[in-house]
Amino acid sequence: MQSAEKKIVEGDLALAVEQGLETFAQSVRGGVLRAGDAGFDAARTIWNAMIDRSPALIARCVSPADVINAVNFGRDRDLQIAVRAGGHSAAGSSVCDGGLMLDVSAMKGIRVDPNRQTVRAEAGLTWAEFDRETQAFGLATTGGVVSTTGIAGLTLGGGIGWLGRTHGLSCDNLLSVDIVTADGQLRTASASENADLFWAVRGGGGNFGVVTSFEYQLHPLGPLVTAGLLIWPRQMAGEVLRAYRDFTQGAPENASAYAGLGAAPDGMPIVVLIVFHHGPTEEGETLFGPLRRLGPPVADMIQAMPYTAAQGMLDALNPPGNRVYWKSEVLRNIDDDVLETVIGRAAECPSPLSPTLIEFYGGAINRVGVSDTAYPLREAMYALNAVSYWTDPAQDEANIGWARGTFDAMQPYSPGSVYVNFLGVGDGTEDRVKAAYGPNYARLARVKGAYDPNNVFRMNHNIVPAR
Numbered sequence: 001m002q003s004a005e006k007k008i009v010e011g012d013l014a015l016a017v018e019q020g021l022e023t024f025a026q027s028v029r030g031g032v033l034r035a036g037d038a039g040f041d042a043a044r045t046i047w048n049a050m051i052d053r054s055p056a057l058i059a060r061c062v063s064p065a066d067v068i069n070a071v072n073f074g075r076d077r078d079l080q081i082a083v084r085a086g087g088h089s090a091a092g093s094s095v096c097d098g099g100l101m102l103d104v105s106a107m108k109g110i111r112v113d114p115n116r117q118t119v120r121a122e123a124g125l126t127w128a129e130f131d132r133e134t135q136a137f138g139l140a141t142t143g144g145v146v147s148t149t150g151i152a153g154l155t156l157g158g159g160i161g162w163l164g165r166t167h168g169l170s171c172d173n174l175l176s177v178d179i180v181t182a183d184g185q186l187r188t189a190s191a192s193e194n195a196d197l198f199w200a201v202r203g204g205g206g207n208f209g210v211v212t213s214f215e216y217q218l219h220p221l222g223p224l225v226t227a228g229l230l231i232w233p234r235q236m237a238g239e240v241l242r243a244y245r246d247f248t249q250g251a252p253e254n255a256s257a258y259a260g261l262g263a264a265p266d267g268m269p270i271v272v273l274i275v276f277h278h279g280p281t282e283e284g285e286t287l288f289g290p291l292r293r294l295g296p297p298v299a300d301m302i303q304a305m306p307y308t309a310a311q312g313m314l315d316a317l318n319p320p321g322n323r324v325y326w327k328s329e330v331l332r333n334i335d336d337d338v339l340e341t342v343i344g345r346a347a348e349c350p351s352p353l354s355p356t357l358i359e360f361y362g363g364a365i366n367r368v369g370v371s372d373t374a375y376p377l378r379e380a381m382y383a384l385n386a387v388s389y390w391t392d393p394a395q396d397e398a399n400i401g402w403a404r405g406t407f408d409a410m411q412p413y414s415p416g417s418v419y420v421n422f423l424g425v426g427d428g429t430e431d432r433v434k435a436a437y438g439p440n441y442a443r444l445a446r447v448k449g450a451y452d453p454n455n456v457f458r459m460n461h462n463i464v465p466a467r
């Protein structure tokens with residue numbers, strides 16, 4: 001940044017920011033951007049196009065030293081700090097208006113240890129980048145089902161994916177994190193070091209500091225898995241969803257499936273099953289046989305494919321740049337009333353881009369105790385995601401209204417809990433945040449009080465520090 005101190009800084013942050021700005025810019029090896037600088041607009045743009053915010057400063061961190069310097073600068077000037085990794089926060093918590101965006105997306109170092117079957121991965125990696133490196137050694141761990149998502153935000157909230165029923169959540173596979181806490185100290189948190197912090201970062205989101213790298217346990221996998229989409233006309237939704245329920249009730253732990261109601265590219269309403277199995281290909285083919293024979297599908301894309309391809313099979317359906325408003329809740333079960341309500345709501349959906357999704361969990365995820373990590377949803381088997389995707393701001397009201405209406409219609413079937421990473425725009429209210437952290441909230445607040453008593457990291461699904 002050239003002559004930073006001479007530039008005008010807008011707003012009431014002006015004085016605070018200008019003091020020491022030149023020194024700060026020099027202390028961040030990846031550079032500090034301000035409005036008008038090349039790359040500023042790209043850096044402040046995140047996946048959800050509803051979020052259009054302009055930070056006063058963007059620190060493009062490339063190392064733990066950069067992160068330490070940025071945390072110290074922001075904290076000392078009481079700037080709002082937003083932390084951005086993969087940029088997939090649907091709620092928009094990774095970019096602020098005014099304030100300091102701490103962007104770790106360029107931190108992409110990764111080192112697999114094939115002997116210990118572990119990996120040390122920096123916080124800016126996406127799952128596509130992570131999987132590519134670990135699969136080179138025939139290894140994997142649980143990541144998200146859309147490969148453009150960042151490992152950082154996803155792991156810190158829990159991390160649900162195709163391998164979850166076999167290997168638990170992403171956070172269940174964490175061995176340690178390196179994290180810069182609010183006092184500017186780089187700490188390691190693991191089962192044996194700062195164990196309270198390690199407990200909290202496994203589900204407590206970005207509340208406790210800026211993670212610079214994660215160490216995960218890996219597992220032998222692939223290279224081939226059996227996966228794909230099975231698509232039928234929407235008229236078959238009742239039959240398909242009931243068959244989906246039967247499948248989930250008997251599914252082995254090396255298999256999973258989601259069900260979705262949406263529209264084909266030509267606008268035709270469809271019902272879709274997205275399936276995944278790892279293990280012998282013939283076993284997967286046999287397992288999915290009854291679903292494939294339900295009736296003539298519009299498309300049957302189930303096949304043996306590289307794990308890395310399966311991890312990306314939903315990418316094209318979830319591109320960046322849409323306006324996004326989603327509402328999610330855990331479901332007690334998916335009995336006939338639930339399925340009929342879902343089908344009825346999907347029929348009212350105003351946008352052909354929007355999926356209504358039922359997700360399926362259980363297995364190794366649910367063998368971890370509710371309070372063993374901060375992630376509390378260890379009894380949940382299903383969740384409903386009403387996802388509104390659209391492009392025209394004139395359609396905001398209709399699409400937001402549909403997701404809210406679907407959420408309301410599902411309330412009788414939900415215990416009231418929600419996955420913190422599925423909170424969306426407008427979900428930052430105290431009751432929703434408490435619903436997400438559940439019985440672990442009070443302990444999280446105590447850990448927050450110990451490591452971030454002044455709530456420096458507050459632009460997230462915030463845990464208020466206990467005094």
Ligand SMILES: Cc1cc2nc3c(=O)[nH]c(=O)nc-3n(C[C@H](O)[C@H](O)[C@H](O)COP(=O)(O)OP(=O)(O)OC[C@H]3O[C@@H](n4cnc5c(N)ncnc54)[C@H](O)[C@@H]3O)c2cc1C
Pocket residue numbers: 046047082083084085086087088089090092093094095104123143144145146148149150151152153154155156157158159160161205206207209210211212318421422459460461
């Ligand atoms: C298309 C799509 C698909 C998804 N699929 C899944 C899925 O399959 N499974 C699942 O579990 N979730 C899924 N999610 C939800 C996802 O886990 C969250 O949106 C997550 O926050 C994204 O992480 P990110 O790093 O990409 O996002 P960012 O927007 O960069 O970060 C989100 C928040 O995480 C925190 N954070 C990020 N990096 C750091 C860091 N280094 N240190 C401290 N805090 C940090 C901050 O609070 C930040 O605001 C999906 C989201 C999208 C948009």
